[in-house]
Amino acid sequence: MSCNASAALPLQQANPAMVRDTGKTSAAEKINIGVLGASGYTGSEVLRLLAVHPYFRVTLTTADRKAGQSIASIFPHLVSQDLPNMVAVKDADFSKVDAVFCCLPHGTTQEIIASLPSSLKVVDLSADFRLRDVKEYEEWYNRPHGAVGLQKEAIYGLTELHREAVATARLVANPGCYPTSVQLPLVPLLEAKLISTEGIIIDAKSGVSGAGRSAKESNLYTEISEGMNAYGIAKHRHVPEIEQELSAASSCAVKVSFTPHLIPMSRGMQSTIYVQILQGVSVDDLHEHLSKRFQDEEFVIVLPKGVIPHTRNVRGSNYCHLNVFEDRITGRAIIISVIDNLVKGASGQAVQNMNLMMNYDESTGLLQQPMFP
């Protein structure tokens, strides 16, 4: 059931989540949401965001290894929420679900989504449908693509750049975190041919939640605290996704240098991007172009000249802060983009996409401000 806010929900029917529900809003106005793979951080983050969403109500949660358990038992921060216990995916009843956030790991996701009723709207937070070229997927993920047919209809969901396609999509491939932070500044600059497609160097930094909730020695508190390190040098799986989108924006093949680093913090992501400016273009031109491009956007904020973006200033929110700086080396600029890897880098962007797909204002349920300190 699709739903249009201005038509189907006149103000008198509005049911603000920030005001206690008096029960007067009819159930028919709520969208029934399923969260598959609710036991990981992107899943719990979707649940946290939806807790204050006026129109989305979670009626299904799945997690195969935790089937039968309550959400509160694995995520006690959500104890005040009335959420359905988790079931195994194979036992899920989709008949009463309108739309699904799929937060499963890459790999099995393709088969699972392919098996869902085709009436369901789906936002997939895994990497399984992000790469348009099935061969590229197979090369980087070491397995055959499990839903080649579906791949064709999947829409790459970087909202600010593809909102028309997202709004009419049935299946949205939610972008990766690093790719989101990189594309927001670079795609407009490449499309406008203001920066070179050559020699783009991305030095990226991420908090640890990006690694997920798996019990791995390398992600123990003691292994992370008071130290940092690069990882996945020159072979991180976000590279093909970044290059796919930058190439599309440039209408030619773009290859980037991409080096991620693990930072001792739970949330936060920064991409420091070193670019060459094209002849006749100044750093001020870059700043101006991005400012114009995003001036009507809620979630992408180009800061005033000289103001440095901090990851802490978008923590817990769906915002992205950007800025451009002159480099010491002539003809080069430094672009800084910060997001919260779990929100704009995953679950927040997913909710933003789902809002569009279900015909609500894109920012619905996403206006909580960043949390600082």
Place this chain on the structure above:
Amino acid sequence: MSCNASAALPLQQANPAMVRDTGKTSAAEKINIGVLGASGYTGSEVLRLLAVHPYFRVTLTTADRKAGQSIASIFPHLVSQDLPNMVAVKDADFSKVDAVFCCLPHGTTQEIIASLPSSLKVVDLSADFRLRDVKEYEEWYNRPHGAVGLQKEAIYGLTELHREAVATARLVANPGCYPTSVQLPLVPLLEAKLISTEGIIIDAKSGVSGAGRSAKESNLYTEISEGMNAYGIAKHRHVPEIEQELSAASSCAVKVSFTPHLIPMSRGMQSTIYVQILQGVSVDDLHEHLSKRFQDEEFVIVLPKGVIPHTRNVRGSNYCHLNVFEDRITGRAIIISVIDNLVKGASGQAVQNMNLMMNYDESTGLLQQPMFP
């Protein structure tokens, strides 16, 4: 202008903050809020919470040393908010303000509040009106009380325990953080005479934001990280406040042992309270009594038996999690209470009180779930 949600704002006028404002809600339905002392953490936290409050709109911010500056210039995490620049208190125009959150340090607060128009509703987040006994204030704060007359009308605002008085108050003294975390479990148990008034030992732990934003060497990142310590042993200013309330609950003078500790985290507070259970009372009785007392409360959650409260499970939210455990020593129990020191310990409780004072549902604007990880 007082405002009653069920009468004055029929659902069709509801203006949910989580849905974009179409401009159809008339300005008359918004309460104009002033935040005095907006340059500290409790001030910025009020601003963060009010960003998604459907009825409170900030129309005035003051901060003497930052007069003329924008909020975003000192709190860039609020850059997306349209907030008035800060002015000096003496230059503030209160004629268009309905209510005020006073986030100034103790000391000058009394004089400033005494000078405000008496039609203003005021929630004071400082300690300046918390102690009913003016002599006690003078002894602990080393200065004469600057508004003795006002002290009489000030209502101590621990919402769950004093909501009727808060609802009709003009001036609410918002409780301190440690006292909030201690009173929520102890006041009901003392009132019901289930625990002894003797030998109450409180070992409290707090994140660093409780120390505020003053540039002090002892609060530098390098001085705090990877270490912890007790402070203010046997002489913390929250002691008279705690004892005032526990004594009122017990109808006799209660003296506590109270030792706060500084923990390397920004937010979070835990009180581990060691009590003697009275004859004939079991730990289960304590758990049951608290569960009943708080069962209809949104923000106070007594966890199932055996489940340990974690500060991280209430981070960024107005929730308090409680539980009671049997001690190894017969006749003793261990009570654990966790809150976010900036939210339920300060700004969240302030908004909760102001909601009551302005006749809204207490939980308005406070239903964001804790942020984890």
Place this chain on the structure above:
Amino acid sequence: MSCNASAALPLQQANPAMVRDTGKTSAAEKINIGVLGASGYTGSEVLRLLAVHPYFRVTLTTADRKAGQSIASIFPHLVSQDLPNMVAVKDADFSKVDAVFCCLPHGTTQEIIASLPSSLKVVDLSADFRLRDVKEYEEWYNRPHGAVGLQKEAIYGLTELHREAVATARLVANPGCYPTSVQLPLVPLLEAKLISTEGIIIDAKSGVSGAGRSAKESNLYTEISEGMNAYGIAKHRHVPEIEQELSAASSCAVKVSFTPHLIPMSRGMQSTIYVQILQGVSVDDLHEHLSKRFQDEEFVIVLPKGVIPHTRNVRGSNYCHLNVFEDRITGRAIIISVIDNLVKGASGQAVQNMNLMMNYDESTGLLQQPMFP
């Protein structure tokens, strides 16, 4: 005045670990050390401390699941050290080993130590030989004691309190971290009958390294950072050990309230101990008694009155800082004891004991100062 080492201190005479080893020191002067269970934090911490020990040379490391691997491959911070690769315990050649640090988990340790050549000196860092009462061990560890005979000869190794016994021991049971921090102040005060054996309340705090290097979800960075919590309430395995020693010091059965808390830091431990002072005794008496008791000790420092111990001030070192404070409640005192849980709480104390057992100055190799910030 410049000073030339080669003139004033002929090379064959000087062999400080802090000066490069020219190889002229005869092998006979070095003690060959084995580290069993070198793949955990206590094992790596022994290796780190021994790197600058003038007389102990590591000639054997074992770790069953990492057999064949180099130490540097699992602990890259030790990459500059020339250490033998790990072997499985069953493949270890003890013929060229003089003494062993056993850093294996409790459980199998008893059998393994029982199987070692009886000529070896052994310091066991597990809990397997700490409890003198075999039945107590079986009750708390849910398994039968695997080396009852050996238990009789095991010496409990809290160095400052039992050094004579340690010096002549063949098998030393190295104390647990919390018990070490608790006993150092309490045993002297109980022996001197200055404090009551009743109502001892220990609120303890520890960094995460105490949990070891096992990949458990609860110890992930994201699960720990920016939050704290109690754990093991009223049932922590260190309780019988603490009570065994406090009872021995008091010549009567002592029961304590003991509540450990997990703090977001890697290293550090604080015990805040609430005691009742006996009649006629003042807090100053307690301070004076401890000051005298420890005045000749290198590693136990009673701070000047009023100075609060911080865990950060002993980080990475074998020091313990103590102090006593007057409580607000008459007749009570608050004792604070801080150590580094991996050093004085485990591996440092183990080296300290081994020094004694091998007839060296107790502080050999342990004089590195705490690391701050």
Place this chain on the structure above:
Amino acid sequence: MSCNASAALPLQQANPAMVRDTGKTSAAEKINIGVLGASGYTGSEVLRLLAVHPYFRVTLTTADRKAGQSIASIFPHLVSQDLPNMVAVKDADFSKVDAVFCCLPHGTTQEIIASLPSSLKVVDLSADFRLRDVKEYEEWYNRPHGAVGLQKEAIYGLTELHREAVATARLVANPGCYPTSVQLPLVPLLEAKLISTEGIIIDAKSGVSGAGRSAKESNLYTEISEGMNAYGIAKHRHVPEIEQELSAASSCAVKVSFTPHLIPMSRGMQSTIYVQILQGVSVDDLHEHLSKRFQDEEFVIVLPKGVIPHTRNVRGSNYCHLNVFEDRITGRAIIISVIDNLVKGASGQAVQNMNLMMNYDESTGLLQQPMFP
């Protein structure tokens, strides 16, 4: 085999710092050290390192604003050390001092060092003598050079690269932290003409201790924790120092892109350096050249191919770990260099230099291994 120190190593021969000093070592064998500006982190770090130095004994500490205070009162982690109280520089008696570590801020340092007795050996940890071109100093530090004469004799003290000059120097300008981490890998590669002098991009990351102990709001725990940000973009004062040395190595003017970032940790520094490899050179060639260049060095360790340096693996030590990786973009390489900014980036390198200047083995007192976790 037990071993008795008193038999095998007569006391007058052994004087290791890791063995208790029985007082038999003659005072004549100790070098008297002064630490000017002992109240900051580089000063306290020198004191920490010298605590276990067999030949350097601190006989003077100065700190103008703390004159009269004990070191332990401002750095309680050094409470076990017997150090002279701080005096004002103007009251310092240099007659009994052989050598001085100057840890004062840039600015006044030049005048102060110029006023010291010329017989003193001096290692200056500030920036005041690092730039050979006095005009460059004046441009970047906004003040005239206060000791132009001395500048000529000052030796730039990156030990591994300039040890002959350091050994005979009277005044050593100790390098900055970022410049140290950058030069160690780049100078050898530039000298050998293996990488281009063009397009060197340095994305650097540092812990907070690099900012010092000044009470600045931006360095408060709450302002730093759980977030990161770039700073000093394209205008950091380490740029002229880096370019001076890289230009000298290349025999032509080198300009770099240098962007430092503040990371939420106290210690640690990583430079991720993006370079172009010259024609006919492979990444393996770079790795091989660096491996050979540093194979006999104690403190510079080129890790095996593919092993990623982590700042945590050198924490608290004087070590630098390096490695070289192939970039995704043809003809480019990624060099990673990690140090502890307070040790190899400041005080450790200072002690290393002083050892040389006083004719001791360079590594004396610096062999403590990194501390992990």
